Amino acid sequence: MSSSDLIEIVIASGKGGVGKSTIAASLAIILRNSGYRVVAVDADAEAPNLHLVLGINRWDRILEHREGRIGFVRDDKCIYCGYCYDSCAFGAIEEKSGRYVINPWICEGCFTCSFVCPVKAISFKYNVLAGYIKIAYSTPYKFPLVSSEIKPGRPNSGKLVTEAKNLGRTISSGKGVIIVDAAAGIGCQVIASLAGSHLALLVAEPTPASFSDLKRIHKLTKHFGIPSTLVVNKYDLNEKFVSEIIEYARKENIELLGLLPYDDSVPKSMTMGKPVIYAYPNSDITKGIMEIANRLLTIVRNWKSWRLEHIPEKIEPFIPVIIKPRSWVR
Ligand code: SF4
Numbered sequence: 001m002s003s004s005d006l007i008e009i010v011i012a013s014g015k016g017g018v019g020k021s022t023i024a025a026s027l028a029i030i031l032r033n034s035g036y037r038v039v040a041v042d043a044d045a046e047a048p049n050l051h052l053v054l055g056i057n058r059w060d061r062i063l064e065h066r067e068g069r070i071g072f073v074r075d076d077k078c079i080y081c082g083y084c085y086d087s088c089a090f091g092a093i094e095e096k097s098g099r100y101v102i103n104p105w106i107c108e109g110c111f112t113c114s115f116v117c118p119v120k121a122i123s124f125k126y127n128v129l130a131g132y133i134k135i136a137y138s139t140p141y142k143f144p145l146v147s148s149e150i151k152p153g154r155p156n157s158g159k160l161v162t163e164a165k166n167l168g169r170t171i172s173s174g175k176g177v178i179i180v181d182a183a184a185g186i187g188c189q190v191i192a193s194l195a196g197s198h199l200a201l202l203v204a205e206p207t208p209a210s211f212s213d214l215k216r217i218h219k220l221t222k223h224f225g226i227p228s229t230l231v232v233n234k235y236d237l238n239e240k241f242v243s244e245i246i247e248y249a250r251k252e253n254i255e256l257l258g259l260l261p262y263d264d265s266v267p268k269s270m271t272m273g274k275p276v277i278y279a280y281p282n283s284d285i286t287k288g289i290m291e292i293a294n295r296l297l298t299i300v301r302n303w304k305s306w307r308l309e310h311i312p313e314k315i316e317p318f319i320p321v322i323i324k325p326r327s328w329v330r
């Protein structure tokens, strides 16, 4: 990688609670200590916790994220026909004592109810406060952190994640490494995390559920044409199953970065608000993370040639999901 390049690495997993934030925080610190300009982005807008792993308890800047709209029924115009109730695919309209009310936590602002209303009794509030982007310009580990946080019930958390990532790119000035700690699963936040990134670091545990979710998230990285690497966390909980995961990775041209043991240093370090590599530098997990970081550094240093060898050959097709109004599914 030349000094003018930016490489965006997304730490992702199909399943939650597999140690993404621990790995993301540790890798950001090690890359920074190796001389790279690093920006960390917490893209888990529904449950951001990278700042807790890094021991950050104050923000330099908090930006409001406003977007979208919420419908409301005007009682002075409503004739109580119930057409809106039948048309809402999200179940956001409730009938309360003969009145129709739009639940602001559920409404997606899609306009369908207003199209079917015969007397134009539905209006909209615009630019609703949907969440926050929080910035710590200088963490104790000498790199900035951008964190996204969606408000309960607000849609489009993917858009918030995209804005947080864009801010991270601006702060990086297009140089160095961005470490993106993605949400679990394959939803819109994860899609936003992967879009435009260069490399995925997938984290799995040796369980059938985590393996199944690994395959799902890997489909997504293939859809975006992003090469993938793999870390198996808590490998010693089910060593027999690890070989099955490794065989899958080999067949799919996913580079195995390493195996991490179960280690109670991780929850203990979290209660201390310190990354495990600082709280327990001699622990088995710290040794494992250092080995993984060394392999990642080799990839970053040889980025162009490594990418050519690992970029997915076949792009996974996109299959759209159609959401049907309530009246269609009865
Ligand atoms: S139809 Fe759309 S705009 Fe109307 S209440 Fe449902 S989600 Fe909101």
Ligand code: SF4
Pocket (backbone or CB within 6 Å): 073, 074, 077, 078, 079, 080, 081, 082, 083, 084, 085, 100, 116, 117, 118, 119, 120, 121, 122
């Ligand atoms: S469709 Fe319009 S008039 Fe009918 S219940 Fe809904 S808001 Fe009221």
